[in-house]
Structures are given as C-alpha cells and as structure tokens.
Amino acid sequence: MACPFFMPTHKAENGMWLHPSRLPLGCGWQGYCTAPGYDGVIPETQRLQEECSLGYSSTCPRLPADRAWDAIRFAVSHENESLIRVVYVCEKSHLPAEHGNLEYRVHDTQWVVAHADPRIQKKAECFLDSWLQKKRPSFSSENESENIHEQP
Numbered sequence: 642m643a644c645p646f647f648m649p650t651h652k653a654e655n656g657m658w659l660h661p662s663r664l665p666l667g668c669g670w671q672g673y674c675t676a677p678g679y680d681g682v683i684p685e686t687q688r689l690q691e692e693c694s695l696g697y698s699s700t701c702p703r704l705p706a707d708r709a710w711d712a713i714r715f716a717v718s719h720e721n722e723s724l725i726r727v728v729y730v731c732e733k734s735h736l737p738a739e740h741g742n743l744e745y746r747v748h749d750t751q752w753v754v755a756h757a758d759p760r761i762q763k764k765a766e767c768f769l770d771s772w773l774q775k776k777r778p779s780f781s782s783e784n785e786s787e788n789i790h791e792q793p
Contacts, residue, residue: 643665643666643693643694643695643696643712643713643764644692644693644694644695644696644698644701644704644712645696645708645709645710645711645712645713645731645760645761646674646675646676646679646693646703646704646705646708646760647672647673647674647675647684647693647694647760647764648672648673648674648675648759648760648763649666649670649671649672649763649764649767650670650671650672650673651670651671651672652668652669652670652671652771653668653669653670653671653689658690658694662771662775664694664695665694665695665696665712665713665714665715665768666694666715666764666767666768666771667767667768667770667771667772667774667775668771669690669694670694670767671683671689672684672689672693674693674703675760676703676704676705677705678703679703682703688701695712696711696712696713696732697711697712697735708733709731709733709738709739710731710732710733710738710739711732711733711734711735712731712732713729713730713731713732713761713764714729714730714732715727715728715729715764715765715768716728717769717772717776718742720776722747722748723746723747723748724744724745724746724747724753725744725745725747725769726742726743726744726745727742727743727744727745727765727768727769728740728741728742728743729741729742729743729756729761729765731761741756742754743755743756743762743765745769752766
C-alpha cells in the first residue's frame with residue numbers, strides 16, 4: 642500500500658528500508674506530496690519511510706480528513722510475452738473503495754489501459770518498473786527508464 646497522495650519520482654537507492662522488496666511499490670521510492678495545499682512538498686525521510694510509502698498514516702499533518710482512499714495496492718494479475726495486467730485496489734478504512742485493471746503492452750513498451758488519476762498511474766508505473774526488474778531481468782534498464790512511463 643502507498644499513500645494516495647504520495648507521488649514517487651525516483652528509486653531510493655540508499656537502503657532506507659529494512660526490506661525494500663516487500664514495499665507496496667516493490668522497492669523504496671523518493672517523491673513528493675500531492676495533498677491539497679501541500680503539492681510538491683518533499684516529505685522528511687522518516688515520514689517517507691513510515692507513512693508515504695506505506696499508506697494508512699494517521700499522524701501525517703498533510704493528510705486531508707476528507708479523502709477517497711487511505712492506501713493503494715498493486716499486483717500483477719496476468720502476464721505473457723506481450724501483455725502485463727496490473728490490478729489496483731484503492732482502500733478506505735481497510736476496505737476496497739475502487740479497483741480495476743491497467744494493461745502494459747511489453748513489445749510496444751506502453752500502457753494500453755492507464756488510470757485517469759495521475760497519482761495512481763504513476764504508482765502503477767513504479768510498481769511495474771520494480772516488478773519487471775525482479776521478474777524479467779532481461780527487460781533492459783534502458784527500456785524501463787525510457788518507456789515504462791509512457792501512456793497512450
């Protein structure tokens with residue numbers, strides 16, 4: 642799960658997390674807040690580790706009381722040589738509030754079904770980037786960094 646207002650920008654290569662591969666986006670990410678009134682604020686390291694990357698924060702002063710989701714989860718639900726389907730679930734009070742499928746066409750290196758909310762789409766891209774590095778090491782880093790973030 643990740644905070645719905647966290648916008649990841651790049652991987653955190655500094656080992657801030659004990660088990661980064663268990664994180665909701667597949668590794669640690671640096672980024673900024675998109676909560677109303679705080680857009681662009683870069684969280685403190687501890688808050689990034691304990692709240693932004695995990696969701697369900699009750700102590701973050703930037704978290705709006707009125708929000709649609711508390712956290713977002715991702716998983717690969719289908720894969721073959723040409724298509725990867727990523728399922729997402731937005732949770733509110735530990736219950737599903739929204740869910741759906743996003744699709745990434747491997748050979749074209751582009752999203753053919755993307756999410757309309759740029760925060761969810763960006764998190765899906767980060768999740769898939771981490772997943773591809775673990776599950777398909779032959780998928781070059783050059784392809785990932787250049788093309789995984791494209792949308793139709």
